[in-house]
Amino acid sequence: MIEIKINRKLFGANGELRLVFDTIIRRGEFVTIYGPSGAGKTSVLRMLAGLLKPDGGSIKVEDQVWFESGKVDLPPQQRNIGIVFQDYSLFPNMTVQGNLEFALSKGQSPEIIGELLSLMELENLRDKRPAVLSGGQQQRVALARALIRKPKLLLLDEPLSALDTAMQIKLQEYILRLHQQFNLTTILVSHDIAEVARLSKRVLLLEGGRVSKDGTPGEVLPLENFRNFIDGMIS
Amino acid sequence: MKLRMFLVLPLIVAGVINCHAQGKILVAAASDLRFALDSVVAVFKKKNPGTVEVTYGSSGKLFEQISNSAPFDMFFSADVEYPKLLKDKKLILSDIYIYGVGRIVIWSKKVDPSKEGMKSLLDPSVNKVAIANPAHAPYGKRAVEALLHYKFMEAVKPKLVLGENISQTAQFITTGAADIGIVAYSLALSPNMQREGGKYYLIPENTHNRLEQAVVITQHAKGNDLAQTFLTFVKSDEAKKVLGHFGFK
Amino acid sequence: MFDFEPFYLTFKLALATTLILFIVGIPLAYFLAFNRSPWKVLLEAVVGLPLVLPPSVLGFYLLLAFSPQNVVGKFLNDYFDVRLVFTFPGLVIASVIYSLPFMIQPVQSGFSMVPRSLVETAYTLGKNKFTVLTRVLMPNMKAALISGCVLSFAHTIGEFGIVLMVGGNIPHETRVISVVIYDEVEAMNYTQANVYSSILLIFSFLVLVSVYLVNRRALKVHYQS
Numbered sequence: 002m003i004e005i006k007i008n009r010k011l012f013g014a015n016g017e018l019r020l021v022f023d024t025i026i027r028r029g030e031f032v033t034i035y036g037p038s039g040a041g042k043t044s045v046l047r048m049l050a051g052l053l054k055p056d057g058g059s060i061k062v063e064d065q066v067w068f069e070s071g072k073v074d075l076p077p078q079q080r081n082i083g084i085v086f087q088d089y090s091l092f093p094n095m096t097v098q099g100n101l102e103f104a105l106s107k108g109q110s111p112e113i114i115g116e117l118l119s120l121m122e123l124e125n126l127r128d129k130r131p132a133v134l135s136g137g138q139q140q141r142v143a144l145a146r147a148l149i150r151k152p153k154l155l156l157l158d159e160p161l162s163a164l165d166t167a168m169q170i171k172l173q174e175y176i177l178r179l180h181q182q183f184n185l186t187t188i189l190v191s192h193d194i195a196e197v198a199r200l201s202k203r204v205l206l207l208e209g210g211r212v213s214k215d216g217t218p219g220e221v222l223p224l225e226n227f228r229n230f231i232d233g234m235i236s
Numbered sequence: 237m238k239l240r241m242f243l244v245l246p247l248i249v250a251g252v253i254n255c256h257a258q259g260k261i262l263v264a265a266a267s268d269l270r271f272a273l274d275s276v277v278a279v280f281k282k283k284n285p286g287t288v289e290v291t292y293g294s295s296g297k298l299f300e301q302i303s304n305s306a307p308f309d310m311f312f313s314a315d316v317e318y319p320k321l322l323k324d325k326k327l328i329l330s331d332i333y334i335y336g337v338g339r340i341v342i343w344s345k346k347v348d349p350s351k352e353g354m355k356s357l358l359d360p361s362v363n364k365v366a367i368a369n370p371a372h373a374p375y376g377k378r379a380v381e382a383l384l385h386y387k388f389m390e391a392v393k394p395k396l397v398l399g400e401n402i403s404q405t406a407q408f409i410t411t412g413a414a415d416i417g418i419v420a421y422s423l424a425l426s427p428n429m430q431r432e433g434g435k436y437y438l439i440p441e442n443t444h445n446r447l448e449q450a451v452v453i454t455q456h457a458k459g460n461d462l463a464q465t466f467l468t469f470v471k472s473d474e475a476k477k478v479l480g481h482f483g484f485k
Numbered sequence: 486m487f488d489f490e491p492f493y494l495t496f497k498l499a500l501a502t503t504l505i506l507f508i509v510g511i512p513l514a515y516f517l518a519f520n521r522s523p524w525k526v527l528l529e530a531v532v533g534l535p536l537v538l539p540p541s542v543l544g545f546y547l548l549l550a551f552s553p554q555n556v557v558g559k560f561l562n563d564y565f566d567v568r569l570v571f572t573f574p575g576l577v578i579a580s581v582i583y584s585l586p587f588m589i590q591p592v593q594s595g596f597s598m599v600p601r602s603l604v605e606t607a608y609t610l611g612k613n614k615f616t617v618l619t620r621v622l623m624p625n626m627k628a629a630l631i632s633g634c635v636l637s638f639a640h641t642i643g644e645f646g647i648v649l650m651v652g653g654n655i656p657h658e659t660r661v662i663s664v665v666i667y668d669e670v671e672a673m674n675y676t677q678a679n680v681y682s683s684i685l686l687i688f689s690f691l692v693l694v695s696v697y698l699v700n701r702r703a704l705k706v707h708y709q710s
Contacts, residue, residue: 052605077608084609090602094624103620104610150611262655270672289656292668304552305562306571306653403671410673428673 002027003154003186007048007058007068011210013039020044020210028063029184033197035221036207042190045207046156049188050084051077062153083147083185084156087163089139091131097142098127104149117145120182121175137168141175148179155187161196173199194222259286259462262307264298266314266449267403268338268375268420271428272482273312279478280469286462294401296372302327302454309457310466314338314402314420315374316450323452329463330453335470336484338447340378341424341436343409344416349437354386356416356437362395366408366417369398374447376402379418381444410434421483449484488665492684495661498573499641502580503588506637507630509581510588515618517589518596536586544650547579551651571653576661579651580641587636595629596622631700635693642689 003026011018020041026032034042047053049060051067051074060068067075092100101114118124121141131139140160147155157176161169173196180187180200191197197204197218204221206214214221265273270292277288291298291308299318302308303325312335313319319332342349342356349356357365367383368376376398383389397414399405406423408414410432423429424436451470457463469475517529535543549555551569553562561567569575599622607617623630645663652659654668662685669678 050605050609052608077605078611078613080609081611082609084606086602086606088600088602090600090606092603092607092621092625094621103607103612106611146610267671291654291656291660292671293654301571301653304548304554304570305568307655307658401671403673407671407673432673 002063004059004061005049007045007055007060009041009044009048009053009056011041011044015039018210022048022207022212024205024212024215026186026188028186030203031180031187031189031201033189033191033201033204033218034207035191035197035204038192040207041210042207043158046084046158046188046190049154050082050156051075051080080154081150081152082154082156083150083152085140085143085147085158085160087159089131089136089143089160091139091142091146093131096128096130097123097134100131100142100146101149104146106150109150113149113151117148120178121145135168136164137172140164140172144172144175144179148183148185151183153186155185157187157189157191159190159192162191162193169193169196176200197222259460261286261288261309261457261460261462261466263288263290263310263312263466264302264306264308265290265292265312266295266298266374267292267401268314268422269312270403270423271426272422272479272484275482276470276475276478279474280466284465284469286465288462288466292401292403294368294373297401299372302456305456307456308454309460309463310451310453312449312451313374314447314449315377316448317374319450319452322454327455328452329455329457330467332450332452333467333471334448334450336449336479338375338378338449339421339441339483340375340382340418340439340444340447341421342416342439343406343419343424343429343434343436345409345412345432345434346415348435349416350435353437354388354439357383357388357392359416362415364397364408364414364416365392365395366397366399366405366414366419368402368405368419369400373399373401373405374449375405375418375420378444378447382418382439385443425482490657491660491662491665491681492688494573494657494659495642495663495685498576498580498661499638501577502584502641503634503638505577505581506584506588507634510585510592510633511618511623514589514592514596515622518593532589533586535583540583540644540646541650543583544579544647547582547647547651551575551578570651571655571659573652573658576648576652576659579647580644583644583647584637584640587640588633591629591632591636592626595626595633598629599625628700631696635696639689639693642685 005026006023008019008021011020018041022045034045036042044053048055054074055068055070057070059066059070066073067080092103095103098114101117102111105111118127121144123141123145126134126138131142134142161172164172177200179185189201202217204216204218205212206221273290277290280288295313295315295318298311299313299321302311302322311319311322316332316334319328322328323332342354344356346361347356347359352359367379370376370380383392397408399408402420402423405417406419406429409417409419410429421438451467453463453467513532517525548570550557552558553568558569561569569578603621603625604617607621643663645667648659648661648664654660654664662681666678666681669681
């Protein structure tokens, strides 16, 4: 179980914004943070990852305290998380295999690499450098890499928005597959309604610096768009 | 990979070349001695083992360096004052030995000082007059004295170009950077300068202070016999003849 | 009469200086690239000083500092029997100071050009700062590193004013090629001066060409497989 109670002042195009994010996430849940740009979605992920310091509050992940204002602030190295950025952030100087090997923690058996390579259907690409891979392939590598260390929390920051629709659908399948296989607690940031509806059972709407709605996709997502989506699915 | 080899090889060779020579002295010498002393050393080498290396510069600069523990074993100054100063600082081993008296000449390719004498400095075609920097070059000091004696200073002052040492002064004139200048007699007599096709006029001795030039062995040479050997040679008739060839009396 | 030694001396000096600058410069450039302290500005200004100061000013202060007559030089001389004026080691130190910005600035720039997300991802994969430096940052800024090395190397070869002040013109110790050329010109041995100068010019050109070739090849291999 993950208890998050954080706040931070954000500076955006619209001036100052006080971000308050309070929520509890159960183990294995797949949660999406949805909202307009500038709402602070990425900042929330970064604070969870330890890349950004909250002004106040706490983050407790199962029995570990990751952040407690004024007392504890674990660096990213010590929080066992996996993160996938929009630009994939694959290390250009390493092959696919190299990227995955790099992720291994000290003394960890490399078996997991083979597992993930086959799960993501990347075996043929293991000796290739990121520069020659397509966007979809790179994203699969990024996902695989994020999972090597069997993280407690998987954070996905709009990972598919740079891909075309066909690719997006394919990658969503992979994400689902991974979630089922490893039962990872996952937080996805996305502004794509279809994606949100497809992948997660719970959506947090981040608006004006706070979680204004918390429920199923049907409850939270803007009604008209959702209806269109459902209609689209039926037809 | 090949690039790395290329880098390492010269280092190895340099190490091999840098083996220590038997008996070696490092001599600091005023620039006016460049050819005269080279010749003396060449003659010395024929009969004596050991290496004599010379570094030339302006007497003042070399004095400063020696005062700051530059590793010179002997100092041939273009005057007697700097050696005396070293003596005061207790930095010398030997006595001060005057190896010769220097003279100054006017040298030019543009005008003919051998015909016009001192007046060549005032020739209308002259734009720049080179002398050594009197602040630290004895030859520069004497040049200024001569100019004052002839009361040419007013006329020449705006055209003055100062050389770092007497060698650089000569180089200014031979390259045409300056049209005319006052340099050391010893340089004017040297093959390199003779080759340049200029003419010179020996400035009368009585127009400036006597340019007694002295040599000393420094503290750095402690325990190095070669320094004394070389000094003895410099005092010999043979060396005197060589120096005389370059105008030193 | 042709003497190879000044070339080796010059080469040795440039190589030693570049190696030291590489080792010392990387941590410094790292600090300047990533640290947010307000003192950073002062350090950047100090690092940039050799770019702005005439070599003679730098040489003068180094001479004062190293001279056995003054505090630092005396200390080194009395307790370590180390002399920094008119010696090769002294010249190396002077060169390192003089060429510092030529290593630091390209490398600092290189650090800030590596996408921040690469560094952050590596942190989330549990890697400490040193691992990130050696396995993520440096391999992805090869051009900057090479630039820093080439510029420092070339800059040291071209040094003259500082060399003359701090090194003097001591055969086998500090008589580097720039000093030799100056000397030959003074002695009016123009042919000699010409020969030395031409060799230096050709050599420098070849070094630059080969380094840029290596750089291009490195980048090609880097991005394909």
